[in-house]
Amino acid sequence: MKNILESPFVKEMIEVTSNMYRLGWDERNGGNVSYLLDEDELKEYLNLNNVIRNIPLMGLNEVDFDITPLLNKYFIVTGTGKYFKNVAKAPEVNLGIVRIKKEHIELLWGFEDGGRTTSEFPAHMLCHIARLSVNPKNRVIIHSHPTNTLAMNYVHELSDKDFSHTLWQMCTECIVVFPEGVGVLPWMLCGTVEIGMETAKKMHDFRLVIWAMHGVYASGETMDETFGLIETVEKAAQIYMLISDKKQINTITDNNLIEIAEFFKVNYRKEFLN
Numbered sequence: 001m002k003n004i005l006e007s008p009f010v011k012e013m014i015e016v017t018s019n020m021y022r023l024g025w026d027e028r029n030g031g032n033v034s035y036l037l038d039e040d041e042l043k044e045y046l047n048l049n050n051v052i053r054n055i056p057l058m059g060l061n062e063v064d065f066d067i068t069p070l071l072n073k074y075f076i077v078t079g080t081g082k083y084f085k086n087v088a089k090a091p092e093v094n095l096g097i098v099r100i101k102k103e104h105i106e107l108l109w110g111f112e113d114g115g116r117t118t119s120e121f122p123a124h125m126l127c128h129i130a131r132l133s134v135n136p137k138n139r140v141i142i143h144s145h146p147t148n149t150l151a152m153n154y155v156h157e158l159s160d161k162d163f164s165h166t167l168w169q170m171c172t173e174c175i176v177v178f179p180e181g182v183g184v185l186p187w188m189l190c191g192t193v194e195i196g197m198e199t200a201k202k203m204h205d206f207r208l209v210i211w212a213m214h215g216v217y218a219s220g221e222t223m224d225e226t227f228g229l230i231e232t233v234e235k236a237a238q239i240y241m242l243i244s245d246k247k248q249i250n251t252i253t254d255n256n257l258i259e260i261a262e263f264f265k266v267n268y269r270k271e272f273l274n
């Protein structure tokens with residue numbers, strides 16, 4: 001068996017959580033990450049017949065959604081109550097590798113202090129199901145609290161169209177990175193199946209969904225793509241927060257946006273232009 005701490009997926013989990021902590025997006029136990037793993041790759045690092053213990057299906061919440069599309073799939077995921085700050089120091093305590101079963105999840109590695117998957121696991125699973133239905137290559141879901149994106153929630157209208165349009169206008173390359181725009185949910189109670197369902201609904205149309213006054217849910221085929229998507233939205237929101245209270249004399253017009261999108265051949269959401 002190869003050393004799991006040297007595996008690319010553990011290294012990526014450490015890198016992404018450390019980066020998000022360093023950027024100030026994931027204070028205390030804020031944020032969570034789940035990463036769909038390839039069984040053949042995982043077999044090189046773990047005996048998949050060795051189940052350490054079973055965890056109730058969705059951790060803190062009793063839920064009744066259909067988990068069938070994820071049955072017997074493997075995820076590496078951050079733990080409930082764990083701090084991103086500590087993942088690099090003790091990955092085997094703060095991360096776990098689980099296999100999804102109908103009635104519970106099987107812990108195959110990690111959570112060595114008796115911990116379990118993030119309390120947002122229902123939302124993660126619902127988002128994986130939604131994204132896999134539109135892109136079978138989707139593997140990553142990240143929840144995070146990027147600072148300027150949250151700040152912008154307090155001072156900007158929260159419709160998908162208006163929020164996306166403003167973000168597109170803040171940096172030239174935004175419309176290339178997220179041509180579909182972003183989805184925005186109104187403030188809702190987190191940790192519930194309801195917010196998970198609403199997020200998953202939006203995830204059919206958008207790779208990134210904003211939870212107003214809370215944070216973002218982002219998805220992607222790779223850790224880099226997913227993290228890069230959050231970074232780009234957060235950068236645009238930062239520009240907005242820097243300029244929104246100043247006299248603005250220049251802008252990226254809708255014609256400019258069309259020019260960029262056509263040049264880079266991206267299929268942007270045309271109804272989000274004015």
Ligand SMILES: [Zn+2]
Nearest residue numbers: 030031214215
């Ligand atoms: Zn959160």
